[in-house]
Amino acid sequence: MLKTFKLGGVxxxxxxxxxxxxxxxxxxxxxxxxxxxxxxxxxxxxxxxxGDQVKVGQLIAKSGGFVSANIHSSVSxxxxxxxxxxxxxxxxxxxxxxxxxxxxxxxGIDTSSTLIENxxxxxxxxxxKINAAGIVGLGGATFPTHVKLMPPQGMKAExxxxxxxxxxxxxxxxxxxxxxxxxxxxxxxxxxxCALEVKKAYxxxxxNKPDAIDHLRELTKAEPSIQVVPLKVKYPQGGEKQxxxxxxxxxxxxxxxxxxxxxxxNNVGTALAVYEAVQKNKPLIERVVTITGKSVANPSNFLVxxxxxxxxxxxxxxxxxDDSGKxxxxxxxxxxxxxxxxxxVTKGTSGILIMQDKEAKREKxxxxxxxxxxxxxxxxxxxxxxxxxxxxxxxxEKAEDHHIMDCIECGSCSYTCPADRPLLDYIRLGKGKVGNxxxxxxx
Numbered sequence: 001m002l003k004t005f006k007l008g009g010v011x012x013x014x015x016x017x018x019x020x021x022x023x024x025x026x027x028x029x030x031x032x033x034x035x036x037x038x039x040x041x042x043x044x045x046x047x048x049x050x051g052d053q054v055k056v057g058q059l060i061a062k063s064g065g066f067v068s069a070n071i072h073s074s075v076s077x078x079x080x081x082x083x084x085x086x087x088x089x090x091x092x093x094x095x096x097x098x099x100x101x102x103x104x105x106x107x108g109i110d111t112s113s114t115l116i117e118n119x120x121x122x123x124x125x126x127x128x129k130i131n132a133a134g135i136v137g138l139g140g141a142t143f144p145t146h147v148k149l150m151p152p153q154g155m156k157a158e159x160x161x162x163x164x165x166x167x168x169x170x171x172x173x174x175x176x177x178x179x180x181x182x183x184x185x186x187x188x189x190x191x192x193x194c195a196l197e198v199k200k201a202y203x204x205x206x207x208n209k210p211d212a213i214d215h216l217r218e219l220t221k222a223e224p225s226i227q228v229v230p231l232k233v234k235y236p237q238g239g240e241k242q243x244x245x246x247x248x249x250x251x252x253x254x255x256x257x258x259x260x261x262x263x264x265x266n267n268v269g270t271a272l273a274v275y276e277a278v279q280k281n282k283p284l285i286e287r288v289v290t291i292t293g294k295s296v297a298n299p300s301n302f303l304v305x306x307x308x309x310x311x312x313x314x315x316x317x318x319x320x321x322d323d324s325g326k327x328x329x330x331x332x333x334x335x336x337x338x339x340x341x342x343x344x345v346t347k348g349t350s351g352i353l354i355m356q357d358k359e360a361k362r363e364k365x366x367x368x369x370x371x372x373x374x375x376x377x378x379x380x381x382x383x384x385x386x387x388x389x390x391x392x393x394x395x396x397e398k399a400e401d402h403h404i405m406d407c408i409e410c411g412s413c414s415y416t417c418p419a420d421r422p423l424l425d426y427i428r429l430g431k432g433k434v435g436n437x438x439x440x441x442x443x
């Protein structure tokens with residue numbers, strides 16, 4: 001019997017339209033906008049100014065603290081300005097505008113496809129290289145990876161979990177990485193194991209990717225320290241706590257991090273970036289992005305330079321369909337609609353979904369019928385209908401008491417609600433307010 005997490009979950013239509021499309025390199029754009037905050041934590045501080053010449057891989061913004069990440073130029077050319085521009089959040093964010101001229105890389109970056117397997121087993125040196133390369137979680141959370149690899153005092157990692165679940169409908173970038181970059185991925189996993197000083201790693205993959213499961217099992221059959229774990233198809237199995245429960249049976253306590261049960265979770269894209277950083281001296285300047293949708297002419301997986309306008313991906317996939325109703329950064333469950341197509345691809349951009357107009361329209365909200373479906377499907381054991389009510393009425397102490405901060409924003413509640421109530425919208429609002437209240441107490 002396939003493993004899975006036990007509490008809640010749904011199974012939306014998978015719609016993996018681009019699963020068979022091999023990764024293609026997207027052509028270089030004419031200009032890029034590279035935000036200095038592409039990660040959880042403090043924004044990086046710009047190191048360049050208008051008129052400066054930069055190369056691919058050059059450090060252009062220095063991390064602003066321990067929980068922060070370096071930013072490197074993804075292109076070569078001239079800095080046009082350091083200014084504000086809209087990102088996928090819809091708010092103006094500071095970043096660096098660069099006009100692209102050629103494709104000149106920093107010296108010392110290995111751009112060849114030669115696989116380098118051997119490495120020095122030095123945990124600190126590996127973590128330092130990951131930190132210098134500006135690597136963050138590529139599954140969407142964008143938490144700085146070097147921080148994950150340095151557990152708080154008194155806590156010790158026992159195992160590494162690699163998230164190859166990709167349970168979000170439509171998205172296929174991780175699937176293609178597992179198929180096309182498996183040898184590099186496995187070296188990245190060994191590097192992460194060395195950095196954490198653990199002896200065991202698990203790669204969790206949902207059973208709708210049998211080719212990836214078979215491929216990685218074949219490559220690891222003589223390596224008992226790395227185990228491929230097929231999982232039942234159930235959303236949101238890619239959530240850290242759900243993945244840990246499915247693979248190990250351990251349950252992360254309320255308000256705690258995975259390290260509390262001895263686990264560290266990293267996405268497959270992150271493991272590949274770790275390989276490139278440590279073995280190839282290549283900072284995180286590009287990533288695989290899925291561009292997809294039911295009316296998209298050519299759903300694809302592109303290797304895209306950070307800072308590239310989303311419009312370039314849309315054009316490469318055949319243009320914006322006539323029946324487009326919404327453009328989403330991410331997938332339909334956890335992604336967020338964007339206001340325009342000039343926004344840049346960032347380190348956390350896993351996909352761009354173009355939804356048809358008929359699917360994008362929200363139904364009119366109706367009265368809650370107390371059916372408790374939202375409670376049944378919540379993978380965190382929360383009461384979404386109640387959390388929406390107290391958030392709507394701004395009763396923040398009740399929201400905190402009912403563990404609103406445990407919500408992983410998977411959207412299962414809104415997906416299943418027969419009254420079409422915007423449960424997740426209000427819970428996100430409540431999380432933001434309660435989070436600010438908690439932080440203010442600690443100051």
